[in-house]
Amino acid sequence: MTRVAVIGSGAFGTALATVLARGGLPVTLWGRDQTQLAAMASEGENRRYLPGIALPEALQFGPWTDADLILLALPAQQLRGFLAVNPLTAPVITLSKGIDLTTGALPHDLAGAAAVISGPGFAAELATGLPTALSLASRDAELGARMQETLSTGALRLYLTDDMTGVGLGGALKNVYAIACGMAVGAGLGESARAALMTRGFAEMQRLGAALGAAPETLTGLSGLGDLALSCTSDRSRNFAHGQRLGAAQNTRGGTVEGIATAQALLSLAPGLDLPIARAVADVLEARTDVAGALRALMSRPLKREDD
Numbered sequence: 001m002t003r004v005a006v007i008g009s010g011a012f013g014t015a016l017a018t019v020l021a022r023g024g025l026p027v028t029l030w031g032r033d034q035t036q037l038a039a040m041a042s043e044g045e046n047r048r049y050l051p052g053i054a055l056p057e058a059l060q061f062g063p064w065t066d067a068d069l070i071l072l073a074l075p076a077q078q079l080r081g082f083l084a085v086n087p088l089t090a091p092v093i094t095l096s097k098g099i100d101l102t103t104g105a106l107p108h109d110l111a112g113a114a115a116v117i118s119g120p121g122f123a124a125e126l127a128t129g130l131p132t133a134l135s136l137a138s139r140d141a142e143l144g145a146r147m148q149e150t151l152s153t154g155a156l157r158l159y160l161t162d163d164m165t166g167v168g169l170g171g172a173l174k175n176v177y178a179i180a181c182g183m184a185v186g187a188g189l190g191e192s193a194r195a196a197l198m199t200r201g202f203a204e205m206q207r208l209g210a211a212l213g214a215a216p217e218t219l220t221g222l223s224g225l226g227d228l229a230l231s232c233t234s235d236r237s238r239n240f241a242h243g244q245r246l247g248a249a250q251n252t253r254g255g256t257v258e259g260i261a262t263a264q265a266l267l268s269l270a271p272g273l274d275l276p277i278a279r280a281v282a283d284v285l286e287a288r289t290d291v292a293g294a295l296r297a298l299m300s301r302p303l304k305r306e307d308d
Contacts, residue, residue, distance in 0.1 A: 001026060002150050005064030005090075007082075008073030009037055010256070011049035011123035012095060016071060016156075018050075018127045021059040023153035028060040028067065032074075032082075037061050053127045064090070069147070071095055072111055075256050076172070079110050093117055093136075093147065097171035098258040099265040106168035114138055115147055116164050118171030119222035120230035126156065133157045135223040137167035159222060166218025169209050170227055173266065173278075175239040175259030177201030178231035180281050182243020183291050186250075197277060198232045204275045211270040246284060247291050260285055276301060 002025060006017040009031025021027040031037045040046050041061045044054055064070055067090045074082055076098025091114040096107040108116040119134030126132045136151070136158040138144030144160050152158045161167060180201060184193040202225060209219045218224060231237040235244065239259040245252045263282040267275065280294040289297070 003066055003068045004028070004071065004151075005030065005067035005069070006071045006073055007064060008075075008095070009033070009040065009046065009049075010073065010075070011046075012121075012126075013071070013073030014040075014046045014050055014055075015123035015127035016073065016095070017059055018053070018055055019129070019153055019155050020151065021056040022129075022155075025150070026060070027058070028062055028064060030062060030064055050124060050127050053124065064088070069093065069150070071117075072107070072113070076107050076258055077101060077261050079107055083111060091115075091143065094168075096258075097175060099172045099262045099269070101261040101265045104265055104269055106165070106172065108164050108168050113164075114140060114143055116167050116171075117151075117158070118167050118227065120226040122230070122234075122236055124236075129155045131155060131157070133159065133222055133226075135159050135161055135167045135170075135218075135221060137161045137164040137218075137223075139164060161215075161218060161221075163215045163218040165212060166209060166214030167223040169212060169214050170205070170219055170221075170224035172258070172262050173205045173208065174224070174228040174231050175257075176263045176266065176278050176281050177205070177228060178237050178239035179243035179246070179257075179259045179263065179285075180277050181232040182237075182240040182245075183247035183281075183284065183294075184243075185240075186244035186247025187291050187295075188247075189295065194232065198228065201232075201277050202228055204277055207273055208266065208270055208275065211273055243281075 004025050005028045006013050007030050017027050017029040070090045070092045073095040076096040092111050093115040094107040094113045115138035117136050121132040148158045148160045180197045181194045235241050238257050242257045283289045284294050
């Protein structure tokens with residue numbers, strides 16, 4: 001039986017380890033905070049990220065040395081440093097959603113991963129057994145099919161694709177547009193503004209995806225449009241909630257918000273592309289303008305065809 005290690009004991013890493021262990025796989029969970037990991041082992045729950053959700057007794061805690069398959073669930077901006085001192089020899093699947101700010105690389109490229117999983121899934125829902133569907137991308141069709149079979153459970157359905165770039169981009173870019181939608185809602189601009197930002201943000205995702213070699217159908221799937229819809233419409237999305245606090249001029253400290261670094265990184269990936277919403281988000285995050293100024297800039301752009 002495939003021995004699985006999950007590296008990263010945050011909300012999603014813990015949730016995925018939980019659902020896989022419940023499904024009968026031998027799963028080991030490792031986290032950078034060993035004190036937190038010890039508390040999880042003794043208390044039977046992750047009180048920091050998933051309070052009140054019981055961890056399965058079969059779930060183990062410790063290093064990944066004997067794993068046949070590694071699921072890498074660290075925050076995107078911490079991957080490069082971790083990998084520099086922790087060589088991983090088993091096949092790796094990345095779960096991180098972001099773009100490395102220093103190199104502009106997607107997580108699966110940083111890790112030399114065999115596959116990437118992304119899509120619309122809140123950790124608490126997955127951990128409690130609510131149905132979740134995600135994309136699993138691997139360029140190795142045989143390996144991808146084995147991973148799909150191994151990791152799918154009664155609560156988790158994985159859809160297979162070979163487009164690792166598209167799946168990785170979808171998971172990263174939707175965070176930026178979730179911040180934009182959060183800013184609009186927080187500033188009291190209404191649901192029409194949110195719908196417009198989400199739709200035009202999706203057009204920007206498709207534009208950038210095409211420039212970087214993603215298949216168009218990937219971004220219309222779970223890891224693109226699906227994750228965008230979830231992240232832009234729920235205050236349980238950390239990126240949406242961060243934007244909402246920005247729009248309402250509230251304190252934005254605390255928590256991992258991957259879209260902050262991604263907003264800065266993506267503009268350098270294809271500098272000639274027209275990405276006005278992403279640029280507006282980056283300008284607000286880097287204090288070059290405020291939410292009201294960003295909205296004025298977007299609304300005063302030259303009129304154009306919708307399919308342009």
